[in-house]
Amino acid sequence: MRAAGDLVLDELSATAAARRAGEDDRVDGVPARVVAEPSTTDEAAAVMRVAAARGLAVVPRGAGTKLSWGHPPERADLVLGTGRMDRIIEHRAGDLVVHVQAGVRLDALQEHLAPARQRLGISPVLPPGAGPGTVGGVLATAATGPLRLSHGAVRDLLIGVTLVRADGTVAKAGGKVVKNVAGYDLGKLLTGSWGTLGLVTEAVFRLHPLPPAARWVVVPVRSAADAHEKVQRVVHSQVVASALELDRPADGPASLAVLVEGIPQGVEGRVRTLLDLLGDAEVTDHAPAWWGHAPWESGGVALRLTHEIAGLPRLLDALGGAAVRGSPGVGVLHAGVPADPEAVPAFVERVRGASAGWGGDIVVLDAPAPVKAALDVWGPVRGITLMRRVKDQFDPDRLMAPGRFAGGI
Secondary structure, eight states: OOOHHHHHHHHHHTTSEEEEOOGGGOBTTBOEEEEEEOSSHHHHHHHHHHHHHHTOOEEEESSSTTTTSSSOOSOEEEEEEOTTOOOEEEEEGGGTEEEEETTOBHHHHHHHHGGGTEEOSOOOOBOTTOOOOBHHHHHHHTOOOTTHHHHOOHHHHEEEEEEEOTTSOEEEEEOSSTTOOTTHHHHHHHTTSTTSSOEEEEEEEEOEEOOSEEEEEEEEEOSHHHHHHHHHHHHTSSOOOSEEEEEEOSSSOEEEEEEEEESHHHHHHHHHHHHHHHOSOEEESSOOTTTTBOSSOTTSEEEEEEOOGGGHHHHHHHTTTOEEEEETTTTEEEEEEOOOTTHHHHHHHHHHHTGGGTTOOEEEEEOOHHHHHTSOSSOSOTTHHHHHHHHHHHOTTOOBSTTOSGGGO
């Protein structure tokens, strides 16, 4: 008689590429039993139906760059990889719209769009040693980056989505043109749900033209108050920056970098305005080396912090000597601290206790297992009761990445 695991593998192999899981398929230390890699929405739905019938917990995986973020799942019976769902289904350049499968890598997508002088305005922060993630991974984590200042958050760029629910039901929302917003709320709901509501297999995004010219203006920052003053000058000016990024290393001078884009004549004029606003600054045609990269070290503790724009100096002061990098113009920063299992929980508790002073939250995105075990990585979450009700509606049997998200969702 064949073992139950072999029978499950046989059933999955009849629907999509499947294999037994290995050590490299662990999800934040949690062992997996099998890995399935569908290539279409229909194959993904068939895999999910097998998982539902067998009561298998499913953890979606794209490039794996953020698979250790959040809580470890309670179990990870089936890792569902999207690597074979890597097709750009349609690029309607005239409508500034692209339709892609969830496994498409962001760098490959941007390369495809570049000849049409277009881009997807998503530039998520890259963790140490990680390459660009996938469309599905960006949607799952709502990963943001420098271009959010000008192009909006991930959910603002999503105009259509295809979802496979935990029971294998396929659902679609939105459309293929920007003006068609029917069902758009489902896309917003899925963005940042960490794979706990279902599997996104396809997405439709609105695009932006690729500017013909770009310059970075980089100015030193002497203190938290100085950083706040310079940020205020930029965001309240007529410059209309594409991005505004702060870099404050744990040891070393801090700086603020402003990206301006557009036609060459307009860019040069706005650069001159920035120099008048900010004083002594460096002007360059390439991004600083730290731009778009996470401030934490490999194996360290990764923090994401939100804040009201006016609360920036109080947040920076509260973080002390932590390395900080991010987008103060939209109220999203990242920070990194050494992975001390005793010091980190006290540090996080202290910062959370003072968070009312800047009107935001602190989430421990990633950390070694001993650190995660000593604290609640998500902390207090507003609207958790409603979030649990949504989870119950989408995934009543708790098969999608159970326990990975806030409040044990």
